[in-house]
Amino acid sequence: MKHRVVRCIERPPAELVRQLGELGVATVHEAQGRVGLMRPYMRPLYPARLAAPAVTVLSHPGDNLMIHAAVEVCQPGDVLVVSTTAESTDGMFGELLATSCLAHGIAGLVTEAGVRDVADLRAMNFPVWTKAISAQGTVKATAGSVNVEIVCAGANVHPGDVIVADEDGVVVVPREDTREVLAAAQQRQQKEAKARERLRSGELGLDMYGLRAKLAELGVEYLEREK
Numbered sequence: 001m002k003h004r005v006v007r008c009i010e011r012p013p014a015e016l017v018r019q020l021g022e023l024g025v026a027t028v029h030e031a032q033g034r035v036g037l038m039r040p041y042m043r044p045l046y047p048a049r050l051a052a053p054a055v056t057v058l059s060h061p062g063d064n065l066m067i068h069a070a071v072e073v074c075q076p077g078d079v080l081v082v083s084t085t086a087e088s089t090d091g092m093f094g095e096l097l098a099t100s101c102l103a104h105g106i107a108g109l110v111t112e113a114g115v116r117d118v119a120d121l122r123a124m125n126f127p128v129w130t131k132a133i134s135a136q137g138t139v140k141a142t143a144g145s146v147n148v149e150i151v152c153a154g155a156n157v158h159p160g161d162v163i164v165a166d167e168d169g170v171v172v173v174p175r176e177d178t179r180e181v182l183a184a185a186q187q188r189q190q191k192e193a194k195a196r197e198r199l200r201s202g203e204l205g206l207d208m209y210g211l212r213a214k215l216a217e218l219g220v221e222y223l224e225r226e227k
Contacts, residue, residue, distance in 0.1 A: 020185065023182075025037075026168050032173060036174075037169060038172070039154045043130070044127065051164045052077055053075075053163075054159060059083070060142035061087070062136075063144070079163050085144070090138050108129075110165060113132070129165050147159040158175065
């Protein structure tokens with residue numbers, strides 16, 4: 001396989017990205033048909049929210065050379081999305097790389113590999129979603145690629161796709177679908193606001209969602225007392 005670093009990628013309009021981030025992972029995931037969600041082991045190091053275009057990194061396990069290469073081609077507001085060619089939990093990213101990322105305006109990191117220097121990353125307010133925390137060090141010796149299609153935590157990620165991340169997890173919105181998904185997510189948010197008011201007023205979900213008929217269809221019986 002040929003290794004490459006793609007310098008220039010297409011990114012969606014920044015305002016659309018910002019609005020997706022305000023809606024959050026759960027709403028965006030539902031709005032785009034419950035697809036694009038990374039596996040639930042991807043957790044933030046501390047409570048944080050992020051929405052940013054993806055700069056993708058494919059690295060050799062235990063080798064963070066290509067993360068360094070990716071920093072150079074990032075634009076302010078991008079998020080690094082890092083996967084490895086085989087499973088790895090080594091601490092491929094820590095305080096020094098985060099310092100470099102902050103200097104270049106990088107918004108955060110999403111990685112299926114491990115990170116280290118967790119206390120420092122939290123103190124720096126550098127958002128990270130990861131599968132593992134490990135003090136295991138890495139090398140800088142093996143070629144990989146930047147801004148190619150990758151699979152991270154079960155989700156396909158293309159360069160320029162929008163990554164929305166919060167305490168609920170991480171979801172990927174294809175770049176070309178950004179506007180459509182945003183409109184659907186806004187509609188869902190409005191619908192949920194109306195439902196929230198009805199529930200707050202005391203209306204039961206059973207009645208609001210028409211679930212009594214579903215219970216009857218499934219053969220659920222109501223008894224005044226246990227038999």
